[in-house]
Amino acid sequence: MPELPEVENLVSELGRTLPGCVISSVKVQNGEILKSPRAWFSKSLLGKSIVRISRRGKFIRMDLTDGLLLWFHLGMTGQLLLGGLPPKLGRHTHLVLSFRDTKQRLYFRDPRRFGQVVLTREGEEAFPSGVKRLGPEPKEWGTEEFVSCLKKRRGRIKNLLLNQRLMAGLGNIYADESLHRAGIHPLRRAERIPRKRLSRLHQAICEVLGEAIRWGGSSIDDYLHLNGEKGRFQEFHKVYGRAGKDCPGCGTPIQRLKLSGRSSAFCPHCQR
DNA sequence: GAAGGCCTGGAA
DNA sequence: TTCCAGGCCTTC
Numbered sequence: 001m002p003e004l005p006e007v008e009n010l011v012s013e014l015g016r017t018l019p020g021c022v023i024s025s026v027k028v029q030n031g032e033i034l035k036s037p038r039a040w041f042s043k044s045l046l047g048k049s050i051v052r053i054s055r056r057g058k059f060i061r062m063d064l065t066d067g068l069l070l071w072f073h074l075g076m077t078g079q080l081l082l083g084g085l086p087p088k089l090g091r092h093t094h095l096v097l098s099f100r101d102t103k104q105r106l107y108f109r110d111p112r113r114f115g116q117v118v119l120t121r122e123g124e125e126a127f128p129s130g131v132k133r134l135g136p137e138p139k140e141w142g143t144e145e146f147v148s149c150l151k152k153r154r155g156r157i158k159n160l161l162l163n164q165r166l167m168a169g170l171g172n173i174y175a176d177e178s179l180h181r182a183g184i185h186p187l188r189r190a191e192r193i194p195r196k197r198l199s200r201l202h203q204a205i206c207e208v209l210g211e212a213i214r215w216g217g218s219s220i221d222d223y224l225h226l227n228g229e230k231g232r233f234q235e236f237h238k239v240y241g242r243a244g245k246d247c248p249g250c251g252t253p254i255q256r257l258k259l260s261g262r263s264s265a266f267c268p269h270c271q272r
Numbered sequence: 273g274a275a276g277g278c279c280t281g282g283a284a
Numbered sequence: 285t286t287c288c289a290g291g292c293c294t295t296c
């Protein structure tokens with residue numbers, strides 16, 4: 001479940017190592033995660049070098065020479081790892097990129113295969129569906145605009161936070177943590193939440209994401225840094241994955257509910 | 273606006 | 285053996 005902070009960490013790490021590297025071989029193990037024609041994908045990547053790496057929502061974007069863009073979405077269990085050739089690739093390593101002047105290779109693993117890899121040309125419709133329809137990044141939203149937008153929505157606040165078209169980058173972990181920090185119950189209808197509290201919510205989202213980025217993201221089951229190390233922000237989660245344990249704020253047991261097929265953890269005392 | 277489906281590994 | 289986790293999409 002890599003969300004904005006996890007992707008942000010990977011992007012900085014990739015940006016420190018990959019720019020300038022020339023792709024010398026492309027190995028596609030499992031075509032399912034590849035959303036571009038396989039032959040064209042491999043042929044086009046060969047000999048191109050990586051110019052810069054950036055993030056949009058939960059997407060990783062690599063700008064290559066000749067106006068090519070290589071996109072990664074990690075889905076739930078996707079991993080990007082940089083290293084020498086491991087003893088065995090395993091059935092979940094779907095893509096391996098080798099480079100001309102280094103022994104380091106870039107591996108894309110994804111056991112659950114919700115991830116995607118796409119190659120596009122600059123100016124083209126970026127991702128099959130995703131990128132173009134993404135809402136603003138959390139930090140790009142002005143607090144006032146964010147509040148006014150939510151005041152017009154009737155949906156449950158938790159669902160709205162997960163909606164990437166509204167705001168890009170939040171997933172289940174950081175939506176739950178932000179709602180807890182702002183003291184809002186996940187089932188509250190957005191339009192009925194006081195403006196002051198919605199404004200607090202925007203602040204909470206920015207704070208939580210910032211802290212998570214600084215702690216290297218949350219390693220719940222699969223997320224790893226580019227070098228294979230774990231993030232540490234899971235040690236600071238107050239509600240996510242803590243159902244039945246005490247709320248750090250008030251000692252009330254954290255509860256869990258199901259909302260649109262997604263679980264939500266919250267404190268019934270602090271969040272109303 | 274809400275629910276079902278895809279997918280696999282690990283827990284119950 | 286069944287169920288659950290949740291990224292996003294499609295369908296109701």
